[in-house]
Amino acid sequence: xxxxxxxxxxxxxxxxxxxxxxxxxxxxxxxxxxxxxxxxxxxxxxxxxxxxxxxxxxxxxxxxxxxxxxxxxxxxxxxxxxxxxxxxxxxxxxxxxxxxxxxxxxxxxxxxxxxxxxxxxxxxxxxxxxxxxxxxxxxxxxxxxxxxxxxxxxxxxxxxxxxxxxxxxxxxxxxxxxxxxxxxxxxxxxxxxxxxxxxxxxxxxxxxxxxxxxxxxxxxxxxx
Amino acid sequence: xxxxxxxxxxxxxxxxxxxxxxxxxxxxxxxxxxxxxxxxxxxxxxxxxxxxxxxxxxxxxxxxxxxxxxxxxxxxxxxxxxxxxxxxxxxxxxxxxxxxxxxxxxxxxxxxxxxxxxxxxxxxxxxxxxxxxxxxxxxxxxxxxxxxxxxxxxxxxxxxxxxxxxxxxxxxxxxxxxxxxxxxxxxxxxxxxxxxxxxxxxxxxxxxxxxxxxxxxxxxx
Numbered sequence: 001x002x003x004x005x006x007x008x009x010x011x012x013x014x015x016x017x018x019x020x021x022x023x024x025x026x027x028x029x030x031x032x033x034x035x036x037x038x039x040x041x042x043x044x045x046x047x048x049x050x051x052x053x054x055x056x057x058x059x060x061x062x063x064x065x066x067x068x069x070x071x072x073x074x075x076x077x078x079x080x081x082x083x084x085x086x087x088x089x090x091x092x093x094x095x096x097x098x099x100x101x102x103x104x105x106x107x108x109x110x111x112x113x114x115x116x117x118x119x120x121x122x123x124x125x126x127x128x129x130x131x132x133x134x135x136x137x138x139x140x141x142x143x144x145x146x147x148x149x150x151x152x153x154x155x156x157x158x159x160x161x162x163x164x165x166x167x168x169x170x171x172x173x174x175x176x177x178x179x180x181x182x183x184x185x186x187x188x189x190x191x192x193x194x195x196x197x198x199x200x201x202x203x204x205x206x207x208x209x210x211x212x213x214x215x216x217x218x219x220x221x222x223x224x
Numbered sequence: 225x226x227x228x229x230x231x232x233x234x235x236x237x238x239x240x241x242x243x244x245x246x247x248x249x250x251x252x253x254x255x256x257x258x259x260x261x262x263x264x265x266x267x268x269x270x271x272x273x274x275x276x277x278x279x280x281x282x283x284x285x286x287x288x289x290x291x292x293x294x295x296x297x298x299x300x301x302x303x304x305x306x307x308x309x310x311x312x313x314x315x316x317x318x319x320x321x322x323x324x325x326x327x328x329x330x331x332x333x334x335x336x337x338x339x340x341x342x343x344x345x346x347x348x349x350x351x352x353x354x355x356x357x358x359x360x361x362x363x364x365x366x367x368x369x370x371x372x373x374x375x376x377x378x379x380x381x382x383x384x385x386x387x388x389x390x391x392x393x394x395x396x397x398x399x400x401x402x403x404x405x406x407x408x409x410x411x412x413x414x415x416x417x418x419x420x421x422x423x424x425x426x427x428x429x430x431x432x433x434x435x436x437x438x439x440x441x442x443x444x445x
Contacts, residue, residue, distance in 0.1 A: 064305065064444045088311040096302025102241035114230045117311040154306070 013076035015039040016061075016162060016193060022069035023056045029068065030056045031212050040161070040191040043184065043207040045198060052213030054197035055094070058166045061195060062092040074162075088117065090162040095170075097151040101140030105131055105150055108139055113157035125156035129179055145171045152180060155187070163187060163194045169202050177202065227312040228320045235324030238297075245290055249329045250336050253286040257340045268345035275344030276354070276405040277398075282340075283333050283358065284394050287365045290329045291390070292383040294321060294373040295440060308444060314437040318370060322433070326366040334358045346409065353408035360418055361401045364425040367432035368393050374439035396424055 015038050022032035030053035036044055046054050059065045061072065063083050072079045072086075079086040099108055109126060113119040126132050129149040134142070142150060148171050155163060163184070169177050181203050184194050196204060239245050260278050264270055298304040298321075307317055337358055338351045346354070372390040376382030400421040407414035 059445075062305075062309070064308070066445075084311075084313060087309045090309060092305060092309060094302055094305055096300075096305070098302040098306050100238060100301070100303070102238060107237075111230070111234050112306065115227055115234070115307070115310050117227065 015042065017073040020070035021060065021067055021072065023053060023060050023065060024068040025056055032069065034210065036208065036210060038193050040193060041188045043188060043194045043196065043204050044210055045196050045204055045207040046210045046212060048212030054212055055166050057212065058164045058195065058197055062090060062164050063087050089160055090164060091155050091160045092164045093151060093168055094166045097147045099139045099147045099150055101138065103139055104136050105139055106135040108150060109153050109157050112154045116158040118159045120157055120159055122157055125153045128156055128183060129153050129176060145173060145176065148172055149176055156183060161192050163192060165194065165196045167197060167199065169198060169200045227310050228316050231317060231320040232324045235321055236328055239328040246328050246332050249286045249290050250332045252289055253282050253333050253336060254340060256282040256285065258343055261343060271345040275341065275346045276402050276409065278344060279337060279340050279354065280398055280401045283362065284365060284398065286333055287330055287362065287369060288387055288390065291369040291373050292376065292386050294325050294370060295377045299377045299443060304440065305444065314440060315433045318433040318436045322366050322370045326363060330362045330366060334362065350405060350409045353405050353414055357401050357404040357418060357421060360425060361397050361421040364397050364428045365394060367428040371432050371435040371439065374436035377440065377443045397421065400424065
C-alpha cells in the first residue's frame with residue numbers, strides 16, 4: 001500500500017510497475033494478476049515451467065503483445081499512452097539472436113549500436129564477452145554460444161535503462177554466464193533495471209522472484 | 225533521422241554482401257523479356273507494338289520476385305523484434321527498408337530497361353520515356369508490395385499469396401506506365417499519364433508504410 005501511495009506522486013516515481021497484468025494467447029489466459037514494482041537498480045527473476053508464460057510476459061513487457069488486462073507503468077506514465085517512448089528505453093533479448101551472417105562480428109554490433117541510439121563503445125561491448133579476437137570474422141562462422149554472446153553484447157553497445165532478457169544463459173558456457181552476471185550487476189549499479197526469465201541458476205543478487213504457473217494459473221486453465 | 229539512413233545503409237550493405245538478389249532480379253527481367261521475340265517471331269512491327277507492355281509486366285514480376293524477402297529475413301532471425309525498439313516510429317523503418325529495397329532491386333531494372341527496349345525494337349525516341357516512366361512508377365510497386373510483404377511475413381510459403389494480394393493493385397501502375405510510353409512512341413505528349421503515375425506513387429508512399437507497419441506489429445504478437 002505504501003508503494004501505491006508513492007506511485008501517485010508523479011514526478012518522483014521512476015522505474016517500472018506492473019499492476020494486475022494478464023495476457024491472452026490464442027484465446028487462452030496464460031497468466032493473470034502479475035504484480036511487481038521495480039525501482040532503478042532492481043532486478044526481477046521470472047521463473048516457471050514450460051508454457052507458464054515467461055516469454056509471453058517478457059513480450060508483453062516489451063510492448064509486442066498488448067496486455068490482456070492490467071497496466072504497465074514506466075516512470076509514472078502508463079506505457080499505453082506513449083509506447084514509442086517506452087520501447088526506446090528498453091533492450092529485449094529473446095530466443096532468436098538477430099545476427100546477420102554476412103556481416104562481421106563488429107559490424108553486427110556497430111549497426112545495432114547506431115540503430116538503437118545512445119551508442120556506447122562497440123569494442124568494449126565485444127571485449128566483455130570475449131569477442132574482440134573474432135571481431136573481423138563473418139558472423140556465419142560463429143557457434144551457437146558465440147552468436148548468443150554476440151546478441152548479448154548488444155546490451156553493452158547502446159545505453160538503455162530497462163533490460164528484458166528471455167533465457168539469456170541458454171547455450172552459454174560457465175565463463176560467459178559469469179560475464180553475463182557481471183554485465184547485469186554493472187547495469188544495475190548504474191541505475192538500470194533487469195527483468196530476466198530463466199530456468200538456469202543465473203546468479204542475480206537481491207532479485208525479486210516471480211513464479212509463474214506455480215500460483216495455479218496454468219492448472220486453472222487446464223481444468224476449465 | 226539518423227536511424228533512418230543507418231537502416232537504409234544496412235539493408236544496402238546486406239543486399240550487396242548477399243550479392244545474388246540484385247543480379248537475379250535483373251537476370252529474370254532480361255530473360256523474361258527476351259522470351260517474347262522467340263514466342264511471337266522477330267517482326268519488328270509486332271514487337272514494337274507489344275514491347276512497352278511486356279517490359280512493364282516483366283519489371284513488375286521481377287519486383288515481385290524479391291518482395292517476399294523484404295521483411296522476412298529480419299522477422300525470422302529476430303532482428304525485427306529489435307528494430308521495433310529503435311527510437312523511430314515503425315513507419316519510418318518500413319519506409320527505410322522499402323527505399324533500400326527499391327534502390328537495390330528496382331533501380332538496376334530501370335538501368336537495364338533500354339537494353340530490353342532494343343530487344344523489343346522500340347524506337348530510340350521512346351527510351352527516355354521508358355526510363356522516366358519507370359522511375360516515376362516503380363516506387364508505387366515497392367510501397368504497395370511492402371504492405372503485402374508485411375502481411376505475409378510470418379508464412380512459410382507466402383510468395384504465392386503475396387502475388388495474389390499485390391498483382392491486382394499493380395494494374396493502375398501498369399496502365400499509366402504503358403500509357404505514357406505508348407503516347408511517347410506515337411509522338412504525343414505522355415505527361416498526363418506520367419503525372420497520374422506520379423500521383424499513384426506519392427499516394428502509396430504516404431499510405432502504404434502505415435499499413436505495412438500495422439501488419440508488422442500484428443506479426444510480432
